[in-house]
Amino acid sequence: MKSKLIIILIFLLGTLASCTKDTVKPTVLPSTTTAVKLSTDLQPLFSTNCAVSGCHDGNNMDPNLTAGSSYTAIMDAGVVDTTNPSNSTLYKKVNTGGSMANYANPTFASKVLQWIQEGAKNN
């Protein structure tokens, strides 16, 4: 009985010693230094992926992301937060893990974040 207890204790101590608590480290995409413009960098994807029939086309879900209306609609919906850019709803929705992530991609999310960090201008 005693020897069995010792063997079990050795096993348990061994498992405890090799126990770690790790999480997968995120991969950080390379940064871009050129400014992000709404009209040339963000609107094309808004038009092809978001402002489709049944979605953010002006008749269904807010904000209306069709070309020409997207800036006003984004501002009216209050989905950008220039004081705390990574907390913006627009960014969180298109980033990995967000509810709209399937319609976007991490590179686009990075551009959205950069646009907000640069003041979310109507450019």
Next chain:
Amino acid sequence: MITLRNSTHSIIRNCIASAMVILWGTSLSFSQDTKKDDKPVSNTFNSGTFLENQTYITNGKKVVEFVINHRFGKLSDGSHMAWGVYSPSNIRLEVNYGIRNNLQIGIAATKNNKLIDGSIKWGILKQTKSGKTPVSLTYYGNFAYRGDPTSAFANPGFKESNRFSYFHELMVAYKFCDYFNLQLAPTFAHYNLVETANPIVPANGDSAAVPVRSNNNFGLSVLGKLNINSTLSFMFEFDNNFNKLKIPENDTYKNPKPVIALGLEKATSAHSFQLFVTTADGIVYQKNMMYNQNTFLKKGDVKSGLAIGFNITRVFY
């Protein structure tokens, strides 16, 4: 039909009556019989392997046992995949050895995730016929090493310790009568590495690693065996994991589903053949506990995850 119902009623009544006698027997002492009845109960489980878990049974000293666990593909794959027979399958081969009476160690290899696992099983208590020891108690623990290439871990900060996972359980088994045995086991699984909620972050984004699930998961396993005749029995099992994901469920990350398995066992003195349907395909217990995504029934668009599996054990005394 009425007579069949009456006979099953009488079997159940006898089962409950004998269980009550055993439970209350501890307060009564029959001095002329106690020495004989302090023997452990017999005719419980036929092997230490049971569907998707272990039973409290340990082999004796110097006994070698070979175990083969095989899981076919999903039944819902349909007739062109012969209901899972032609689909990708999983298999685990194990050898275990009794180093002491009631202490056995084992080593095994599993195909999916190229796992190698080492295990130890200690039979602490055995339920006695007299009721002096009311239940059987056994500890089982394992560690698993995942042999996949480092790219499979998708972890830029990969370390060798990321390959390890562990599983511990304490099995409490009770023989109600010659027809019915039940085992309850609190389970614990630990993965050294768990996934993050944000695997790819933009350059200027928040790059903190947010774990999707806890490295430590707790669960409960319930399994039971109903004897049909002296060699054939019906087995059922339900294993649940109580830990929920740390982030809301989405397309990539979903809560682990419970393991449900039902089947038949045909046993001889040295062999146990178990044929069953199961929702788990990982075979290794910690993998099933933390990552099982198969459901018993069809749920909306998702097809049923049931698959046919078999376990074969062979003991060499």
